[in-house]
Amino acid sequence: MSANLRRHWLLQGIASVGECGLFFVAVLRALPKSLRYWRELARQVWFLGAMSLVIVMTCGLFVGMVLALQLYFTLSIFGGTAALGTVVALALFRELGPVITALLVAGRAGTAATAEIGLMRATDQLDAMGMMAVDPMAYVASPRFLAGVIAMPLLACVFNAMGIFGGHLVGVTWLGLDNGTFWGNMTSTVSLRRDILDGLYKSIAFGGVVSLIAVFQGYTAPPTSEGVAYSTTRTVVFSSIVILAVDFVMTAFMT
Amino acid sequence: MNTVADNRESPAAALVAVRGLRTRIGTKVIFDGLDLEVPRGSVTAIMGPSGTGKTTLLRHMTGQLRPDAGSVRVDGEEVTTLSRRALFALRERIGYLFQNSALLTDFSVFENVAFPLRQHTRLPAELIRNIVLTKLQAVGLRGAAQLMPGELSGGMARRVALARAIVFDPMLILYDEPFVGLDPIALNQVLRLIRTLNRTLGITSILVAHELAAIRQVADRIYLIANGKLVAQGAPDELARQDSPWTRQFFGGEADGPVPFHYPAPDYAAALGLADAAR
Numbered sequence: 175m176s177a178n179l180r181r182h183w184l185l186q187g188i189a190s191v192g193e194c195g196l197f198f199v200a201v202l203r204a205l206p207k208s209l210r211y212w213r214e215l216a217r218q219v220w221f222l223g224a225m226s227l228v229i230v231m232t233c234g235l236f237v238g239m240v241l242a243l244q245l246y247f248t249l250s251i252f253g254g255t256a257a258l259g260t261v262v263a264l265a266l267f268r269e270l271g272p273v274i275t276a277l278l279v280a281g282r283a284g285t286a287a288t289a290e291i292g293l294m295r296a297t298d299q300l301d302a303m304g305m306m307a308v309d310p311m312a313y314v315a316s317p318r319f320l321a322g323v324i325a326m327p328l329l330a331c332v333f334n335a336m337g338i339f340g341g342h343l344v345g346v347t348w349l350g351l352d353n354g355t356f357w358g359n360m361t362s363t364v365s366l367r368r369d370i371l372d373g374l375y376k377s378i379a380f381g382g383v384v385s386l387i388a389v390f391q392g393y394t395a396p397p398t399s400e401g402v403a404y405s406t407t408r409t410v411v412f413s414s415i416v417i418l419a420v421d422f423v424m425t426a427f428m429t
Numbered sequence: 430m431n432t433v434a435d436n437r438e439s440p441a442a443a444l445v446a447v448r449g450l451r452t453r454i455g456t457k458v459i460f461d462g463l464d465l466e467v468p469r470g471s472v473t474a475i476m477g478p479s480g481t482g483k484t485t486l487l488r489h490m491t492g493q494l495r496p497d498a499g500s501v502r503v504d505g506e507e508v509t510t511l512s513r514r515a516l517f518a519l520r521e522r523i524g525y526l527f528q529n530s531a532l533l534t535d536f537s538v539f540e541n542v543a544f545p546l547r548q549h550t551r552l553p554a555e556l557i558r559n560i561v562l563t564k565l566q567a568v569g570l571r572g573a574a575q576l577m578p579g580e581l582s583g584g585m586a587r588r589v590a591l592a593r594a595i596v597f598d599p600m601l602i603l604y605d606e607p608f609v610g611l612d613p614i615a616l617n618q619v620l621r622l623i624r625t626l627n628r629t630l631g632i633t634s635i636l637v638a639h640e641l642a643a644i645r646q647v648a649d650r651i652y653l654i655a656n657g658k659l660v661a662q663g664a665p666d667e668l669a670r671q672d673s674p675w676t677r678q679f680f681g682g683e684a685d686g687p688v689p690f691h692y693p694a695p696d697y698a699a700a701l702g703l704a705d706a707a708r
Contacts (some may be wrong), residue, residue: 293536298527298528298529298531298532299532299534301527301531302525302531302532303533304493304520304594305491305517305523305525306520306521306545306548306549307545307549308544309517313548
C-alpha cells in the first residue's frame with residue numbers, strides 16, 4: 175500500500191474502528207482480573223454515577239418540563255390533553271431518558287476519563303503499572319468500562335423520574351390538569367417490559383459505548399498536550415454519533 | 430524451569446544476558462546485533478549518544494517491547510518468549526526507575542510506595558505501613574509520606590520512585606536516566622542510594638546515564654553503545670584510557686567524530702537552492 179493511500183482518512187477511520195474492536199476484546203478479557211480491583215470499580219461508579227447526579231437531575235427536570243409544555247399545546251389541538259402523562263412518560267422511558275443521559279455522561283464523565291488516562295499514558299503511569307506487574311487494562315480500563323455499564327442505566331432511571339416530576343409540575347401544578355388523569359393514564363398505558371425495560375437495555379448499551387470510547391481514546395491518545403486535547407474532543411464527537419446510531423438500530427429492532 | 434535453578438546455583442553467571450539483539454522501530458534500525466552481559470551483584474552503566482536506544486534496551490529487558498530477533502535472558506528466563514503471566518511474575522522481581530519517576534499522581538507518597546504491596550500481597554495494614562516507612566526512611570523521605578507527588582521536587586520524586594522500586598526487594602533495578610535534571614545535591618543523594626542499595630542488599634543495577642563523573646563513582650563496568658552495536662566496554666578507568674575514536678569522542682566530549690554533529694541530511698548547497706551556483 176502506498177504511503178499516500180495509507181494516510182487516506184477513510185482507511186484510517188476503518189483502521190481505528192478495528193483497533194477499537196480489538197481494544198474492546200482486550201477490555202472484556204481483562205474483566206475477570208479487574209474484579210480484584212473492586213475498590214477501583216467502586217471509585218469509578220461513584221465518579222461516573224454519583225458525581226453526575228446533579229447534571230442529570232437538573233437536565234431531567236427541565237426536559238420533562240419542556241416536554242409537558244410542548245405536548246400540552248399540541249395535544250390541546252386535538253383535545254387530548256388527558257394523555258399528557260402517558261406521552262411524557264413514553265417519550266422519556268423509550269427515548270429521551272437513555273439518549274440524553276448518555277450524551278450528558280459522555281460530556282461530563284467520558285471526557286474526564288479520556289483526559290485522565292491520556293495524561294497517565296503521557297506521564298508513563300500506565301507503563302509504571304505494567305512494570306509493577308499490575309495490568310493497566312485490568313486496573314484502569316476495565317473498571318471504567320464496567321462502571322459505565324453499571325452507572326448509566328441507574329442515571330437514566332433518575333433522569334426519567336425527574337422528567338416525569340417536571341412534567342407533573344408543568345401539567346398538573348401549573349396548567350391545571352387533573353392529577354388522577356395524569357397518573358392513571360400513565361400507569362395504565364406504560365408497559366414495564368415494552369417501554370421501561372427496552373429503555374433500560376438501551377442505556378446499558380450506551381453505558382458500554384460511552385465508556386469504551388472514552389477509555390479507548392485515552393489509551394491511544396498521543397502523549398502530547400495537543401494529542402490529549404484532540405482525544406478528549408473525539409470522545410464527545412464519536413460518543414454522540416455512536417449513541418444516536420446505536421439508538422436508531424436498537425429502536426428499529428425493539429418496535 | 431531447570432535453567433532457573435541452574436543459574437541460581439552459580440551466582441557468578443550473568444543475571445542479564447543479551448545476545449544478537451536486533452530491533453527496528455519504523456524504518457530506523459535501533460539494534461543491529463547487540464551482545465552484552467550484566468554479572469550478578471554488579472553496577473553496570475550503559476552509555477551512548479542520545480537516540481541510540483538505551484531506554485529501548487531497558488524495555489527489552491523487562492519485556493515491555495519485543496525485539497525483532499535475538500535473545501534477552503534475565504535470571505535464566507528468556508524474556509522475549511515469556512507468557513504475559515510469567516512476564517508479570519518476573520517483573521515483580523525487577524525494579525524500574527522511570528526517567529520522569531512516573532509516580533501515580535492521584536496517590537500520596539505513602540500510597541505510591543504501598544501500591545505494589547497492596548496489589549500483590551494480602552499483608553496486614555500494620556505490616557504494609559512498616560515496610561513502606563522502612564523504604565521511605567532508606568531514601569530519606571519518611572517525613573514526606575503524606576505529601577502528594579505534585580508537591581515534590583524532581584529529586585524527591587525520583588527518590589520516592591526509587592523507594593517504590595525497591596519495596597519488593599528486587600534482584601535487579603533498572604535506572605533510566607536517574608540523574609537527569611537533578612541539582613548537584615540531589616544527584617549525589619541518588620548516587621549514594623544506588624551505591625548503598627548495591628553494596629548492602631547486593632541488588633544488581635543497570636544504569637542508563639550520561640553523567641560521566643557520577644558513573645565513574647558507582648559503575649563497575651561501562652558498555653558504550655552506538656549505531657546499534659557495542660563499540661566499547663570495560664571498567665570506567667580502563668575505558669577512559671582506551672584509545673578508540675568512540676571512547677575519545679565520548680569521554681573527551683568532542684562535538685564531532687564517529688558520532689556526527691549533523692543529522693543525516695541531503696546536500697546543504699542543494700537544500701539552499703545553490704546547487705546551480707556551485708556547479
